[in-house]
Amino acid sequence: MKFRIFPREFRDKCFTASCMFSVCLMVFILVVVLFPMMARGLKAVFFQGTNEFREMQLVVFGHGDAERIQRENGEIEEARAFVYEAANRFRRGIDTEHLADEVRGAYRDYGSYLRAAGISGERYSAQRARAKDLRDALLDAFESRDKEYVQSRLQCVLQSRADPDFGGTPIEAYFETAESYSRIAASVDLSRREQYAEAFGEVREALHKLFGPGPGEPAPALTMDQYGATRWDAVERELHRLLWSEDWVETEPGRPMVKETRARREFFAGTELEPVFDYVETNLEKLFQPRFTFYWRYFMDGSTDGHYFGGCGPEILGTLALTFFSMLFAIPLGIISAAFLVECTGDNIAVRVIRTCINTLAGVPSIVFGLFGMAFFVLFLFPVIGEFGHGTLGIFSAEAADKLTKPNILAASLTLGLLVLPVIIRASEEAIRAVPINYKEAALALGAGQFRSFMTVILPAAAPGIFTGIILSLSRAAGETAPILFTGAIAFGPVPDSILEPTRALSYGSYDIAVGDRLAMLVPHKQYGMVMTLVALVLTLNIIAIWIRSRSSRKLRGL
Amino acid sequence: MHSSRPQEAAGFNRPLLLSPGQDLRGYVFDRLGRSFLFFITFLSVVAVLLIFFFIIREASGFLAGPYVKQFFSSTHWYPESREHPEYGVLAILGGSAYVTLVAMLVAVPVGLFSAVWLSDVASFRVRQIIKPVIEILAAIPSVAFGFFAVLVLAPWMQTRFGFDTGTNILNAGVILAVMALPTIISVAEDSMSAVGMEIREAAYGLGSTRAEAMIRVVIPAAHSGIIAAVILGVMRAVGETMVVWMASGNATQIPSPWWDLSKSVRTMTATIAGDMGETVQGSVHYQALFSIGILLLVFTFGLNLISEHLLARVRRKKEA
Numbered sequence: 001m002k003f004r005i006f007p008r009e010f011r012d013k014c015f016t017a018s019c020m021f022s023v024c025l026m027v028f029i030l031v032v033v034l035f036p037m038m039a040r041g042l043k044a045v046f047f048q049g050t051n052e053f054r055e056m057q058l059v060v061f062g063h064g065d066a067e068r069i070q071r072e073n074g075e076i077e078e079a080r081a082f083v084y085e086a087a088n089r090f091r092r093g094i095d096t097e098h099l100a101d102e103v104r105g106a107y108r109d110y111g112s113y114l115r116a117a118g119i120s121g122e123r124y125s126a127q128r129a130r131a132k133d134l135r136d137a138l139l140d141a142f143e144s145r146d147k148e149y150v151q152s153r154l155q156c157v158l159q160s161r162a163d164p165d166f167g168g169t170p171i172e173a174y175f176e177t178a179e180s181y182s183r184i185a186a187s188v189d190l191s192r193r194e195q196y197a198e199a200f201g202e203v204r205e206a207l208h209k210l211f212g213p214g215p216g217e218p219a220p221a222l223t224m225d226q227y228g229a230t231r232w233d234a235v236e237r238e239l240h241r242l243l244w245s246e247d248w249v250e251t252e253p254g255r256p257m258v259k260e261t262r263a264r265r266e267f268f269a270g271t272e273l274e275p276v277f278d279y280v281e282t283n284l285e286k287l288f289q290p291r292f293t294f295y296w297r298y299f300m301d302g303s304t305d306g307h308y309f310g311g312c313g314p315e316i317l318g319t320l321a322l323t324f325f326s327m328l329f330a331i332p333l334g335i336i337s338a339a340f341l342v343e344c345t346g347d348n349i350a351v352r353v354i355r356t357c358i359n360t361l362a363g364v365p366s367i368v369f370g371l372f373g374m375a376f377f378v379l380f381l382f383p384v385i386g387e388f389g390h391g392t393l394g395i396f397s398a399e400a401a402d403k404l405t406k407p408n409i410l411a412a413s414l415t416l417g418l419l420v421l422p423v424i425i426r427a428s429e430e431a432i433r434a435v436p437i438n439y440k441e442a443a444l445a446l447g448a449g450q451f452r453s454f455m456t457v458i459l460p461a462a463a464p465g466i467f468t469g470i471i472l473s474l475s476r477a478a479g480e481t482a483p484i485l486f487t488g489a490i491a492f493g494p495v496p497d498s499i500l501e502p503t504r505a506l507s508y509g510s511y512d513i514a515v516g517d518r519l520a521m522l523v524p525h526k527q528y529g530m531v532m533t534l535v536a537l538v539l540t541l542n543i544i545a546i547w548i549r550s551r552s553s554r555k556l557r558g559l
Numbered sequence: 560m561h562s563s564r565p566q567e568a569a570g571f572n573r574p575l576l577l578s579p580g581q582d583l584r585g586y587v588f589d590r591l592g593r594s595f596l597f598f599i600t601f602l603s604v605v606a607v608l609l610i611f612f613f614i615i616r617e618a619s620g621f622l623a624g625p626y627v628k629q630f631f632s633s634t635h636w637y638p639e640s641r642e643h644p645e646y647g648v649l650a651i652l653g654g655s656a657y658v659t660l661v662a663m664l665v666a667v668p669v670g671l672f673s674a675v676w677l678s679d680v681a682s683f684r685v686r687q688i689i690k691p692v693i694e695i696l697a698a699i700p701s702v703a704f705g706f707f708a709v710l711v712l713a714p715w716m717q718t719r720f721g722f723d724t725g726t727n728i729l730n731a732g733v734i735l736a737v738m739a740l741p742t743i744i745s746v747a748e749d750s751m752s753a754v755g756m757e758i759r760e761a762a763y764g765l766g767s768t769r770a771e772a773m774i775r776v777v778i779p780a781a782h783s784g785i786i787a788a789v790i791l792g793v794m795r796a797v798g799e800t801m802v803v804w805m806a807s808g809n810a811t812q813i814p815s816p817w818w819d820l821s822k823s824v825r826t827m828t829a830t831i832a833g834d835m836g837e838t839v840q841g842s843v844h845y846q847a848l849f850s851i852g853i854l855l856l857v858f859t860f861g862l863n864l865i866s867e868h869l870l871a872r873v874r875r876k877k878e879a
Contacts, residue, residue, distance in 0.1 A: 008768055015770035019676035022669045023689060026744075029737050030696050033707050333599060340596040350597075356867065357604040363863040364610060364856065365798025366701075367828045371835075371852045375613040379840065418606055425603070451592065472698070479700025482800035482828070486835055507702045514706045515805055524710075531706045535699060542698040546691050 034535070041532020043525040044311075048232030049293030051076055052212060056227045056309055061301050072289055077215075079286045083276050084214050087200075087207065090272040093184030094197045096142035099177060103142075107135045109170040131171050134160060138174060141181065145190045154182045188271050199245065199267055206242035210235065210280075211287070224308040224519065231525075232290045239284065243277055298529060302495070306519020307509075307526045312533055314495045318409075318503035319537070322484065323477045325413030325499060326420065330477075331470060333417075334424025338466075341425070342432045343454055362422035366482040373415030373487040378407055403500040410499045412488025419483055420473035427469020431462040464552030471545035475538040481507040491516060506534040614852050621646075621846030622853075630850065636811045636825075638834065638844040646847045648854070653813045654728075654824030658803055659796040661732025661820060662739055666792055669736070670743030671785065675773055677744065678751040679759075697741035701801040708734045708806035722821040724808055729820040731807035735799055739792035746791055746870075750784020751777055753877040787869035790862050797827075798859055804829040827851050 051072050058064040092099060110131050114124055134157050141153040157178040166172055188196065212228035213219060220226055229235040245264050248257040265277040280287065295311070303310030337358075345351045386401035396404075435458050443453030459466075481489075489508035496503045510531045513520045520527055577585070621627070626646045633647025677686055712734070713725025754777050762772035778785065808823020811830075815822075831848050838845040 008771070012768035012770040015773070016676075016680060019672045019680055022672035023676050023681075025669060026673060026696065026740060027689075027692055030692060033699065033704070033737070036711055037703065037707065333602060336596055337600040337603060340600040344593055344596055354600055354604055356864070357607040359867050360607050360860055360863055361603055361610075363794055363798075363859045364607075365794075365800070365828060365859055367798070367800040367831050368610070368614065368852050368856050368859075370800075371617075371831065371849060372610045372613055374835075375617045375849070376609060380613070421603065421606070450589075475698055479698075479702065481700070481702045482832060485832055507700055510700075510702045510706055511801060511805065514709050527706075527710065531703050535703050538698055538700055538703075539695060542695060543691075546694060550687075 037528060037531055037535055040525065040528035041530075041535075043233075044529025044532070045295050045298050047293055047295070047525070048290040049295070050228075050230055050232065050235060050288035050290050052228040052288070053230035053293065056230055057297075060223060060304065060309060061297070063297060063301075076287060076289060079283060080211055082279055083207065083211075086272050086276045087204065087214075089180075089184070090200065090268075092180060093188050093272070094193060094200055096193070099181070100139055100142050103135055103138050103174065103177065106170045106173050107131055113169055127165060130160070130165070134171065134174055138178060138181075141178070141185075145193070147185060147190060150185045150190065151182060154178045154185070158182075184272070196268075196271075199264065200273070202245065203242065203264065203273065206238055209238040210242060223304040224306070224522075227309070229288070230309070232288075233525075235284065235288055235290070239280065242280065299533065303526075305492075306517050306522075307513055307530070308519055308523055312506065312509065312530050315504045315506045315509040315530065316533065316537075317495060318489075319478050319506040319534075321409055321496075321499070321503060322413050322416060322488070322505055323474055325409065326416035326477045327470070327474060329414055329417035330421045330424055330473065334421055334469075334473075335428050335466060337421075337425045338428030338432055339454060339459075341429055343450065343458075358422045358425055361418070362426070366419060366480055367485075369415055369419050369483040370485050370487060373411055373418075373483055374407070377411035377414055378405070378487055382408075382411060400500060403498075407486065407488045407490075407502050408500045409488050409496060409503050412484040412503075413499070415483045415487050416477045416480060419480060420477050423473040423476060424469055427472065428462070428466045431465025431469065432458060434465060435461040464548050464555075468545045468549045468552075471541050471548070475541040475545075478541070479507055479534065479538045481505075481511055484508060506530065506537065510534050611856065614849055614856055618846050618849035618853050620841075621843060621850050624843065624846075626843065626847070630847070634813060636830070638847060639837070644843065646843070648827075648847075648851060650811050650813050651825055651827055651830050651851065652854075654807065654811075655797055655803075655826040655828075657728050657814070657820075657824050658731045658735055658807055658826055659793055661728055662735035662796040663789065663793060665733060665736035666739045666743055666796075667789055670740050670788070670792070671747055671778075673740070673744050674747035674751055674788075675778075677748045679769065679773060679777070693741045693744055696737070701738065701799055702805075704734050704738055705801040705805035708802060713806065716821075720821070724821075724823055726806050726808040727821045727823050728807065728814065731803045731824075731826075732820070734802050734806055735796040738799060738802065739795045742795050743788045743792040746788035747781070747785050750781040750788070750870075750873045753784065753873050754780045781873070783869040784873040787866040787873070790866040790869070794859050794862050794866075798855065800828040800832050804832045809833060827855050831855075 051069070054064050054069050055073065058066060058069055111128060114127060119127070137153045137156045141150045141157075144150050144153070157174055160166065161175045166174075207214070208225075208228070210228050212226060229238050243264060244261050245267065247260050247262070249260045251258050263277075265274060268274050268277070297313075298311035299316060300313040301311035302314050303312065341351065341354070382404040386396060386404035389396035390398060390401035439457050439461055440453055443457040444450070448456065484505060485508065488502045489505045490502045491504070491508065491512040493502065493504060513527045513530050615622075621630075630646050630648050632649070633645060634650040634653070635645040635647045636651060637643070637645045677689060681689065708730050709726065712730050715725070716722055716727070716730055717725035758776060758780060759772055762776040763769075767775065803826045807826055807829060809825045809829055810823035811825045812822065814820070814824065831851055834844065834848055838848065
């Protein structure tokens, strides 16, 4: 007997364990799904903001204390000046093409200078010829990789320094150039000039990412390029790019490439640029003045292209508008339908058809609602109404009639309303049915009519249940994306000023920011921030609903 | 007229007998009110009819056109090709089938075990905690699941398993399974609870363990509700748009070898969502997308009727 019982008990335990496991798995999944979204999303709201962030907020959105930011910027510019100066000096040594252009320009200027000074004839040609010699010597020096030759050519130029003929002419700049270049040529390995130039390009890019456009640089066209690292995590990322170069090198033929990280400090050792790296690394706080920022305006601000800067205000507004108007349509219809189904009918064929249709409506895939919304509201009903209202009645402007033929908030709301209608009907019906029959009997016995007993007795008693259903359908409407894809959602656009315009929405925005938008890939915290806002909104609504239901069910149980 | 004060309604200073006028008025109001309510309720029916009508209307040009045969027999979907547009829906149907199948393979066992746990194992208190968890899982918007699939699960799969792409059948299937779980659990649990206590007691009384009682007695007795739960789960998976659009990779192909779940596929819903923005209204492509909409609609409508029939059986059992 024992022998037979054991495997049975074992099987039983296994069964129970699998049940436990399944439920734990589900809870685990919930945590795994929600946690990263929430945790990373919060980074869009709570972070270490740098002065670049504060300046961006001031310029783009007009928030912040202008005076304080000005003062900070003054300090920061001072701190950054060292970096820019060093980079500039280094550039003069590397960018010989630029120098050569300058030199050629000065030579041309000298010609016109001479003519303006009234010098002509033989003297003119003689002086030009001497200037030409100097120019060629400089160009030779820029061209050459040989240190000694460079220095000797530069010396040639510098010998003419005392020449009174050149004093106060454009040629005077040659001596400065020659002097600084001779200094640079002494420190830089000229044979590696191309490598330096390439690496210096990367450094400049990293500096641009860190500090924004340098002094004297024209403001870039895109807002995202006009500011440096606005957040401390971005600062750290870009600092790494500044300090380290990463190359993919082939170690052996046929093997996958290996990433090689090298310190730029070593690469630029001995040059004017070398101290910059240490300076930036040690003075990071001074260069950015980071402060802990609670960016609550994230939920109100608009955004720049690709959500690179700013918040999700228009999206929240759009979602609220869509939800509100869909509820305006769905709630009365839903409650009336539920009341009719419970109070006015028995079980005849018409009711059965209605029920089947409600269930069908609940089962229609959301994308089909989207198709229907587009085919019916946007392409059929609204244009007809617009035409009628504009042409026949003359109550609509041509503009409104035109807007009606395009995707708009109204169409999207009606589609969403249709989508949540069965949810509201079912929830309300259940809530009305749950009211004990003796409530109704008592009301009827006191002489109230059917209508009044429903309005004053049954509906209030069923209200918490109905309310729960409404909140759940609210959250459903707020989260749905597919129905509004073709009926009224856009990824970017102004905040709508009427319900006849398309709007941004959190749900569609979450899709777009995750998949559709290349710029947004650069700012993961914004991606997560958007979806966090959506999830937080929906979950808050749900938790409120659950709370109301548990309270009212306790009341019904008499606790 | 109607809003007389409560004392009057119950008062005795008014004759209880109605005058013929009052009687008539009451009758007319009653009838009018009822027909108004009926009209409002009937809007749901109208909505369903309109949905069918307009989806079919937009697709009718395609369904009457020369591409219908190809639609149902070809796996090539190249609607934007200039010279040879092809509108074969089979690969897309296959994609939907793949992700749904994977979703169900994961969700049905997990869902059933969880339903058993909720209906027969967990104590009341624990159940009060777990039920909201399920509801919250059901409440998370599909686009958030899609977001998770693309930005968290896909890179993880790619690095962890070395797949060519992180957006594939497995990814979409797993996420769909999570989304179908709440539906499956709640419907299955309802139907298991509907199986009366006395049936369980009889099974225990005969000496069976809980596993035996559940597997041999309760689950067979609740089979119609469980099948309905699975059908509803399938409907949820087939009809879901955002997750598959974002997570399935959108490559119109039937994976080869057939068991390779790391391939990208494209589903019906994702095709509609992805292509509709690029089509010209009234073009063949546009109509073909509506034809896919009809497929979806017919499919979910059929499943819905079946599940409704099954759930009606459960309800009758509960009442009995």
